[in-house]
Amino acid sequence: MNIKLVKDFKKIYDAYVMPKFEGEVHIYEGLSGEEKLVLEKLIEKKEFTGKKGTSISCKLIHKGKLVNIVYIGLGSKEELRTYEVIEAFYKALKELDGDILVGTQGVEISQIVEALHYAKYDFDKYKTDKKDKKECNFDVFVERETDGICEGTVLAESVLLTRDLVNEPANVIFPESLACEVEGLGKKYGFEVEIFDEGKIEELKMEAFLSVARAAEKRPKFIIMRYMGDPNSTEINGLVGKGLTYDTGGLSLKPSAGMSNMKTDMGGAATVIGAMCAISRMKIKTNIVTVIAACENSIGGNAYRPGDIIGSMGGKTIEVDNTDAEGRLTLIDAVYYIINHENVKEVIDVATLTGAVLVALGMSTTGVLANNDAMYNALEEASKTAGERVWRLPNFPEYKELYKSKIADLKNTGGRFAGSITAGMFIEEFVGETPWMHLDIAGTSSTDAPYGYYTHGGTGQIVRTLYNYYLKK
Known part of the structure; x- marks a missing residue:
């Protein structure tokens, strides 16, 4: 073409x-x-x-x-x-x-x-x-x-990169190969990439992340991308993408019908990779660090179990209520790391986190939780420019009661009610006072049937919203 x-x-x-x-x-x-x-x-x-x-x-x-x-x-x-x-x-x-x-x-x-x-x-x-x-x-x-052909091409290619990553099978895209892919993109488009292996992850005490990865043959990788497009500024923005390259559900095993498409559970990682490529190629004047805790949630004799109590990089203890609520466990260590080790001023996490968000909002709209009104308002404006729909969900303090544990600081599920909200608020427990947003793209990152200008498989939604969000900052 x-x-x-x-x-x-x-x-x-x-x-x-x-x-x-x-x-x-x-x-x-x-x-x-x-x-x-x-x-x-x-x-x-x-x-x-x-x-x-x-x-x-x-x-x-x-x-x-x-x-x-x-x-x-x-x-x-x-x-x-x-x-x-x-x-x-x-x-x-x-x-x-x-x-x-x-x-x-x-x-x-x-x-x-x-x-x-x-x-x-x-x-x-x-x-x-x-x-x-x-x-x-x-x-x-x-x-x-006009320079529209340049921006249009960059955005489209970044969206299609995201689609490709989501569409690839799990025997092709796994933690190590995803890390290699990011390294290649960093060299091609001009952002720095650093990869932590399992030893470094353990040294950083990312126990929640490592618990999810424990039983997998493909070992975890912690991927860091750094783009410093505004060297005169000390402010750094943070992006976190959920990187479950395959999710069996762990010992809380998914039914086969629910497992067949779990190669797409790294949609959050694919989205932030696509956004970073667009931002760096268009040389946006901003500083961004992006991290991905990449792993597989597998079964095995050494798998983490329902009933286990595990630690986290943030120091809080967690009762494992369901091993299929694994994404939030990887995200809390990634979010805590980016805030405390990369010194970001704000953080956005993007994740295919819950089936509950499909029940609430269907496949056309991304659910958002935020602890900062200005951040959400800016995201909403960016989504309108991109033509992608977002909707803010409440994070009232009463919801915290749903994921309290009797024997640990927190449980990793909040029960059947308000599932998207409690999953996001579980992550919020680890952000402290840092401005934060959580984007649940479980309904929007892929589709079983073509619609609009999306084909079957990955959609690449939210790449363009994130691009416009940082473009206007």
């Missing part, structure tokens, strides 16, 4: 894709009088007015070549949202191939460029009978110079 910006064009394309706002449907000037008449009749017959979610296409013989004219309805210019633009172009472009001219007509170039990348994405690397993919060459018509 090739994408370039053009200010004028003389060649005849296989397809012409034109966005139209409601009430502003004009005929492409490059057509002959007879061709315009055909298109006008089609617009009249289909009653196409540019209404959001509508489109028409018309095949014509134009200067001796069969071409496809596609009009995309975007609705009201004032009410247009990012995800609506990307979805509209995605749907129009997905089945097209050859040389394609894409009009812009007042739409942000970066959003169109993103849609071009998503339209041709397919995770098919393991198929031996791949369909022949026809070459696509996109010329995006612009009237002035």
Whole structure:
């Protein structure tokens, strides 16, 4: 696939894709009088007015070549949202191939460029009978110079990297291979990477993290990424991604139907990796340290058990109520580390943490807990720019009673009620006074069926929200 910006064009394309706002449907000037008449009749017959979610296409013989004219309805210019633009172009472009001219007509170039990348994405690397993919060459018509193609390409490639990481099977992406992948990305895009092996993790007394990793053949890795884009500032932002590269549930074993897709339980790690790549490639003026406690939750004779009492880097003791509530145990050590050893001024953790968030918010919306209103407000604004939905959940003190233990400081579950809230608040126990947000992406990081501009598998949601969050800080 090739994408370039053009200010004028003389060649005849296989397809012409034109966005139209409601009430502003004009005929492409490059057509002959007879061709315009055909298109006008089609617009009249289909009653196409540019209404959001509508489109028409018309095949014509134009200067001796069969071409496809596609009009995309975007609705009201004032009410247009990012995800609506990307979805509209995605749907129009997905089945097209050859040389394609894409009009812009007042739409942000970066959003169109993103849609071009998503339209041709397919995770098919393991198929031996791949369909022949026809070459696509996109010329995006612009009237002035813009850097939108750069930002759009970087964001799309970062999102698709996240999708790829989520889609890879657990025999390909495991703690060591994930660490190697991050090291390669750091060298490629200009951020520092440091990897702690099991000895260093033990030295740091990350007992909760190591308890989860105990039974796995693939040994844990603690991955640190550092991007210092503002050397004149001493302030550092913290990002933490849940890195369970496979989750059996441990001795609280998942049923087979619930285990088959657990390669995606490192969606939080994939998301923060994608965000770091976008931020460093676009050279955003900010400082960020990102950490991932990468491990597998497996079964074995040495596995941690329901009823065990374990320690944590933060010093609190935890009664293990359920070994399938493992993500929060890895996150508390990662969060405590980044606050106390990397000296971040605020921290955001991103995790496929609970099934309860799907019950509450479905697959379209990321659940958020926060101890700081300004942080959440900034995240909400960033999510609107990105076209990704977030919703704040309460963290009232009464919920703490649900995960109190009679024999330790805390339990790692809070029972069946308010599951997403108590899981997030369990992590909050280890942040102290540091401004903090928890993003539960269990519903949004992957999908079983295509929707919008997402294909089956990883979605890459929240990468663009995090990018915009740090861009505006």
